[in-house]
Every structure is written in C-alpha cells, then in structure tokens.
Amino acid sequence: MVSGEQANTVGPSWQPDILGEPFEQLTLDLADDFQGEVVATLVRRRESPLRRLASLFDDEAVARGWDVLYVHGWSDYFFQTELAEYWHSQGARFFALDLRKYGRSLRDHQTPGYVANLAEYDEDIEAALSAMGHGHGMQSTRRLLVMGHSTGGLTMSLWVDRNPERAHALVLNSPWLEFQAGAFGRRALAPLASIGARLDPRAQLPNVDLGFYSRAVSSAMDGEWEYNTEWRPARGFPAHPAWLAAVFAGHQRVAAGLSIEVPVLSLVSARSTLSVTWSEQMLSSDSVLVVDEIAEQSLRLAPTVTVAKIPGAIHDVLLSAQPVRSYAFAQITRWARAYLR
Template identity: 35%
Template sequence: MSEPQPSASSQVPLLWQPDALLGESFDQAKLGPATLVRHVPAGARPEPRAVVLHVHGYNDYFHQAHLAHAFDRAGHAFYAVDLRAAGRSLRESQVPHFVGDLREQAADIDEAARAVRELHPGLPLVVHAHSTGGLTAAWWAHARRNTLPDGSYRGPDLLVLNSPFLDLPGTLFERTVGTVLLRIAAPASPHRVITSGPSVYATHLLAANGGRWEFDTRFKKPGGQPTLALWMRAVRRVQWHLWVRGFRIPVPVLVARSDASGPDRHDNPRLDEQDTVLDVEQIARRSRSLGADVTQLVVPGAVHDLSLSADGPRTEYLGKLFAWLEERL
C-alpha cells in the first residue's frame, strides 16, 4: 500500500483562541480538518528542551490536562492534535472517527508536526501517541524515514507509543481469514458495524462513575463507539504491513504497555490494573518490527492509557518516560 505523502507547507497563521474544554492555560486552533491544542504555562519558563505532540486514540480526544502539566514540569513544550472527525474536530455531518484510509489521519499528524516545528524551530520533536493514534503515528514515522529533496526531515526525533494498536485482538482466523473477507466486503458496505457495545474501560475511568478522570462523554463515550467496516479495513491494512513487511522507523522508539490484559467487563476485579482494550503480548511481539531502536517499557498495574492509570503506575510510567527522553535527547 502507498505511504502517506508530506503535506504542503502552509503560510496561513494559526488563529489561537481559548480552549473551551480544558479552560485556563489551554488554547486551540483549527488546522485544516484537525484541531491543534497547546498548553500555555503561567509565568516565565526556561527555553523548552523539546516540543511534544500528543496523538489520541479511537473513541478519544485530548483531555489529559495532567499530562500536559507533567511534560511542562519536565521542561518540554506540549501540544496535542484532535484528528479529523474526533473531539474538537468533529463536525455535525461526520461519523465520529470514521476514515476510510489512515493516510487521512497521518496527514493530520504531518500538518500538526509541521506547525509545532514552525512554532519551535530547532527543537527536537517528540510524538507521544496512544492506541490507534500510536499505530497511525508509527506508520507516519515509517513513511517519514527519509529526508525530502530539500534536505529537510519531516518525521519525529523521538517516538513514544502508549499501548499502540499494532494488531487486532482475537483468534488467528479473525486476524487472517476475517481480514481478507473484510478487505473484500468493506468497500461495498463501508458503514457496516463490525463491533459495538459499551466501553467498560471508559465507564470505569469517568469521575461521575467513581473513576479518577473528567472528560466530555460526547467525545469519549462510555457507551462505546461502534467500529465500522471501512475504518477497520484501513486499520488492518496498516497492521498487515507491519506484520508482513515491518516498519523502518529511523529514530528511537519507546513502546509502553501494561503487564497484563483482561476482559472489558464489569465483573473483572482488575479493571483498574489491566489493559482491557488490547492484548499486551501482541503489542510486545509487533513492536519488534517497528525499527532498529525499540525500547519496551512494561508498567505493572497500568490500564490501557497508561497516563490514566492509578497513581502508582501512572507515576512510574511518566518517570520512566521522562528518564528515557533525558537519555535520548
């Protein structure tokens, strides 16, 4: 399959306005079909050591203000992108998260990376990406492995993948024969529902249900976001490329995950200490095909988004992430 192509450089200035979802110390600006969010720390700050771009996953958007504050305390400028049809970027006519080709979302990452590099010229770019965003960001980094004819490099300088969606949980039949059938049938029925149902994971995280975190349930739905045929085909095409051919990401990659997976059910007593969305062993296996310099970080007791884990695992994740950045920067 063809790889994402570089976006054309734009001279249109970003029009920043206060971010209504996170409020004080956050701004947002439209970036084509996507939305760029920035953290604006109060008071004087030393020159940042790097600029971080966060990429969310499926049934998700950027809401982790504490993550931005943590990167700020570690000395890094922080930005996040809400991809097209997600979160702040969702339009009334759109099906949430629905794209027929991950090159569309890769183009959003490309444009966001270009924008933050222009805002912070000369600083290393760290892309921090979660779940499906981790898959798309890894593919984008693979596609950006070479310099452009003008000698510029458009990929990340460091890539952090937080529980990336590198393979489809399920049986071997579902992941092979099922994928072939999906590839044939999806164009004819692009909106056919492949899976649906509540997200016990999101339900458990929400403060209103006794969890730790506040988020807008229009954009991260406890009721779940159905997966549609053409979207799933787009995901499987990129995962298949990783499985069969591998990626050649030219920069250091940190792949972080929980130490255990479990069922996404209310009767799971370990909902607060397992990845109940993806298979962590699959993440471990597939991450070996990302590039030549891949470090695996296993965080005991973490949930699917390690940055939303309980205090202990979350502190361990961020501490080891920042130590890795210090070493590699």
C-alpha cells in the same frame, strides 16, 4: 524557508480551549471530503516564560529544546492535562491533536472517527506540524517527539516510518499494533472487512465494546477522570468496515516490520484482562488489548525499541491510578535521559 519560530506567529489565531488556562486551541482547515467540511484541532499547553527560562538551567529537564505532538486513540480526544504538565515540566513545548471527526474536530454532519485509510491522517498531522513550526520546508532549532495512544499509536508509527527524518523520537502508549484475536484472527477477518469496505464502507459493525474500559477511566464510575462523554462515549463510536480494513492494513504493515530510524518507547500494561463480564482486575490491567502481543509487535517497529511494562496499568497507561501513573512517568523520564539528550 520559514523558521519554526516565525511559523507560530502567522496564520489563524489561537483561541481559549475547553480545558481552560493555560490551554489554547487552533482550528486547522483541511480538504473537504465526501461529507463536506473537514477540520483538525491543535491544542497547546501555553508555554510559561518563567518555566522556559528555568529549564535552561535545570539539568533534570530531560526534554529541553523539544516539541511534543500527542495523538489520541479511537473514540477519544485530548483531555490528558497531566500529560501536558509532565512534558512542560521537562522543558518541552506540548501540543495535542484532535484528528478529523474526533473531539473538538467532530462536526454534526460527520461519521465519528471515519476514515478509509490511516494515511488520510497525514494531512491532519502535516497541518499540525506546520502550525508548530515543523512543517515541510521549515527550519526549526527544536527537535520533535511524536506520541500516540492505542489507534493513535498505530497511526503515528506508520507516519514516522513513511516520513523519515521528520521526527526525532517516538513514544507509544498501549499502541494498537495487533488485532485482539492475534495474527491468525486478523488474517481470517481482514478479507471480510475488505469485502465490506467495498460493498458498504460505512455500514455499522456490531459493537463489541461492553464499556468496561470506560468504567475504569470515568470518575462517574470507578476511574479518576472527567471528560466529554459525547466525544468519548462509554461504549465507543460505531465502527465501520472501511475503518476496520484500514486498521487491519496497518497491522499487516507492522507485522511485516517497519524501519523507523529513531528511538522508540512503548508503554504497555503488565497484563491483560479480556472478558465478557466485569472484573475488578480491569481496574489494574489492559481490558482492550493483549499486552504481550503488543510488546512483541513493538519490537518490529525499529532497531531501537524500549518496551516498558507498567504493573497495574489500564489500557491508557497514563490514565491509570495515580501511583501507577507516577511510575509510568518515571519510566518515560528514565528513557528520555538516555535518548532525548
């Protein structure tokens, strides 16, 4: 067997990342698909030796000895440096994964974000874990926390359920665990998505994203964050029947109940504002998901689930206004003190 510590010293080399110091990226070669070359990209916040040493004597460092793997949502990629700095300050090694056909991993010949089954991401996740020292057959002295936002939260919940004993904790940030029209709407539309997936899997579906969420995030509008708008377009990437059918299948699995055996924290906004017209309330609420349904579905994931409702949060809780983010990070710390130690 190969140890986790040894695993980080072999294979392709880490390269400087677009986020600048102290971030680095590693290209993960995956099996080609019908569109040709496929890669994923692992990003890490390079560990500070002084911080690592300090964490050994810091009783407040709640994630000492842990590795964190973060997975983004739909039409997204990793740019949340504050999240990386939070986990680094808590003694963890932080990694983020740009899945195939997203962000750093998107190639010109590919349909952005396209998969026909969320389990396709197992290859991406396994490649990332191997680079981190947590792959199959590897022995690591460190524990693993996986974290996902929105569609990434759904993907990682299903992965943890299918892969017991691989991760030791799961943190979700507004996970997309149910369709916005609820179970009734999902059951009505799922057969149509399945038919579309068989007839024309990559047909372009009508775009229902009006750009309100991007308006609440982007510093070019009413938000606080700068990012690559080619990798995170204002109205999202076009969606396709096969992808939607895959998401519906994931929702159905959650609705039936998962059997995750590790502690779960699910962060959601305290309220939703779903509307076809802009409202200032969208700057302090989730304009994408129905948060009460997400909170309810979170309880179907595992026997031990903590749901934290964050007042004033937007869809990505950790991209909300600064006071809201501070409160959300405090809630993560509070949960971590109970479960990561």
